[in-house]
Amino acid sequence: MDNIANKGFKINSKDGVRNTIRNFFLDSLTAKHYNAVMLPMMVPSRDSYAWIIIKDPDILKNADPIAPIMPVNAAIALKRYTRKGKGKSKIAVLMRPCEIRATIELAKLNQVNLEDVTLFSYDCPGALPMQDFIADPKEKTSVFDKILQDQNWTSNAVKPICQSCDNFSLPATDVHFAFHAENIYLIPNSKKGETFCESLKLDPKVNLTDWMNNITQINAKKAKIREKDFTVVKSMVEGFDNLQETFANCIGCHNCGSSCPICYCRQCYFDTSVSEPNSDVIMMRAQDRGGISLPLDRLMFHIGRMAHMSLSCVSCGLCSDACPVDIPVSKIFSYMAAKTQKTFEYKAGANIGDALPMKEYKIDELGELGKLVKSAEVQESSSE
């Protein structure tokens, strides 16, 4: 957040956060800045939300830009839209910061095309746990409204992973809505965002120092909660016996993988027939160990997933929401992700320009082999 102190514009916020943002997109759609806007909208049964690509301003009036829950990570929705290319339309998408981070990771993996997409984000109050919301949507909506109104960034009504999220503001987005006291600021955060904000001919820029200081303080508080959480998670996952015990009640439904924006393989090995040995092979394994638990490979599924995607885990919490037996999957994955990302000096979704460690290697990472490669390269270039 170092270079944005004087970059924001104050926008008229007299209608409150939700209405201001909804009207902002309504104006953008009507003025044809975008051909469509992607926002969450309550489903007809009024107990969940869906992502809608909206072209009709009348429909946009019913959208809820800041939904209390996050049933699907927006990166998955956007992936579905741009999977076969960018299309002919310019669209604006409003997401939570963790959804922006997931989108950035997917863009690096060629799963999302951002060419004609403008990413908007906002200071995120967190999302309520799905099961809490479904149990009483009306009452939980008022709980969330109050959190939003009070700008209560440390509420313990939101998902545990959100309570400890120290990345809840200004991700690598194009335009960010910042909330501070009764003010809403619009912050361009990329060339694309700057061009868009210039086209709006907004009032003079404002100083964002107070807002930035506030965010820094809250991030520090949340980082402490995260540290505390990780101490508990460490004891749950370090060592094979602990890991086995933690996932002992896993029913092998794979919901955690299906809901994860980063688990993007079209065909997961654990859902193929190759991972389903026949009865004789199963019996052989039972013979070797004295017995075998079914469904097979439940722990292997999690270890495989950790190895596969922990470098890109963005701590969105979707996996925990999807788990029917309340395993704190997101805290566990977040803990593993913090470790692997630190090892590779990488932060998932922080910057579109940072290469994915698995796609780009640094010669020094290879130790002795790296030195041999380097000297071979030198010899080759000197003999050319």
Ligand code: SF4
């Ligand atoms: S592992 Fe869980 S917390 Fe991490 S990105 Fe996937 S769904 Fe989100």
Ligand code: SF4
């Ligand atoms: S969602 Fe829960 S029960 Fe299902 S596979 Fe994942 S950890 Fe196991």
